Amino acid sequence: EAGAARAAASRDAAREELQRCGAELLEAQEHTQTALAIAERHANERDDALRTAAELRAALERVRGKEEAERRALAARAETAEAAAAAQQQAARALKLEMSAAKEREQAALHALHDSRADAAAGGNAIRSLEARA
Numbered sequence: 001e002a003g004a005a006r007a008a009a010s011r012d013a014a015r016e017e018l019q020r021c022g023a024e025l026l027e028a029q030e031h032t033q034t035a036l037a038i039a040e041r042h043a044n045e046r047d048d049a050l051r052t053a054a055e056l057r058a059a060l061e062r063v064r065g066k067e068e069a070e071r072r073a074l075a076a077r078a079e080t081a082e083a084a085a086a087a088q089q090q091a092a093r094a095l096k097l098e099m100s101a102a103k104e105r106e107q108a109a110l111h112a113l114h115d116s117r118a119d120a121a122a123g124g125n126a127i128r129s130l131e132a133r134a
Helices: 002-133
Strands: none
Touching: none
């Protein structure tokens, strides 16, 4: 009977150990499920962050493309404006030269008219002088 009691006690101790191990295994499985759920959530968050980063990178490239196009357009407009300004300055210089030449011709014409009037007056004086002698 002592051997049966020891065997029963050993069996009961083994059963308790088995139940404790089973309970620990269930708890470990629950922890594993929780850890897998957390890992999946983190993976989803990482994927979302990578997707957002890719979208932002694409948006940045679009902005850079627009910026480059605008810079080129502004450079072209500036070049056109500079060329127009240079052409206007050249035209202004040509008009100044024309005005100067016209002024010189006007002065020459005025001198010629003055000389012609002086000659006419001298001729008129000479004719009157001759008529007075005659």
